[in-house]
Amino acid sequence: MIIDRRSVLSLAIYAGEIMLKNGAETYRVEDTIVRICKAYDISNVESFVTPTGIFITVDSENDHQEPITFIKRIKSRTIDLSKVSKVNTFSRSLTDSKNSIEDGIEVLKDIESFPTYPKYIRVFCAGLASAFFGVLLGAGILDFLSSFTISMIVFIIVNYLDQHQANFFIQNALGSAIASALALLFVYFGFGINLDKIIISSIMILLPGVAITNAVRDSISGDLISGTARGVEALITAISIASGVGIIMNLWIHTFGGRF
Structure with a gap:
């Protein structure tokens, strides 16, 4: 199965965005992004996270591929550690489950929209x-x-x-x-x-x-x-x-x- 690198990066940066918006440490966000990319056999990935932004770069694996860089600006932050935990669990389950990118996006959407306490x-x-x-x-x-x-x-x-x-x-x-x-x-x-x-x-x-x-x-x-x-x-x-x-x-x- 051919994996679109841009789709994988979109999934990874979406997961990182949810975590960073809800109070996760930056090193945990970086680890989650790299873990998701490696689950889809993308190894040449570097992530750099600050409290207000996420930067991801995937280097070319051969001469026919150009490096890809994604940047996501984070403008608002709150505290919801349950969402951080859910995304963390999701990233670790990818290694065994091998969900499609579309299924992964849907899982993250469900986590993001998960209701808080009244x-x-x-x-x-x-x-x-x-x-x-x-x-x-x-x-x-x-x-x-x-x-x-x-x-x-x-x-x-x-x-x-x-x-x-x-x-x-x-x-x-x-x-x-x-x-x-x-x-x-x-x-x-x-x-x-x-x-x-x-x-x-x-x-x-x-x-x-x-x-x-x-x-x-x-x-x-x-x-x-x-x-x-x-x-x-x-x-x-x-x-x-x-x-x-x-x-x-x-x-x-x-x-x-x-x-x-």
Whole structure:
């Protein structure tokens, strides 16, 4: 069976795109791309992946073939590790199954369109996760309930901004500012006690935990460019969160003297 190299590259770059968009490390994306190409007996392949782009080149195997290069720009990223796992499993199964390119494309389309959890579940879990961080910090029942409510509100607002393609710095700065303002109001009206614990636990859903983890893993695996890029992304995210909290706290101190 004659394999069209362009079709194989289209399949490989599609798989890499799904993984990179959903939070995979760059070295894992590169490994998946090479694995898919080798499953279809294309050995002279090189892949280079950054957090915002995928580059694949297949060198000529004889004098009658020209090298082929594909480039894919990645403009949006989220976190859905279940899709990363599914694509990873799919790439490894190709060695034994030898699916056609068309079947492989259909499998990837099914993975890409795989539904996430309903919004109400994600909102509830975001509030619950943040509230239990408050418990770890020593928060009481009122602080727990305050953090739970505030985190859900922040998650809804940030998710809305993300759907409208707002800048991630604005998303996190505005989310942390709203969390701080609501925490002040909750404490002022007696729905919370420890302002610091409520604010810290409420902004936990904004912290770039996956970005930091991937930055370390990419750096350890030798992908220094991707590791540095993800580290800078995590740093900017942390700065945006601190900026949002700092602005609200400064306004409170300068307006009310830091007292209720």
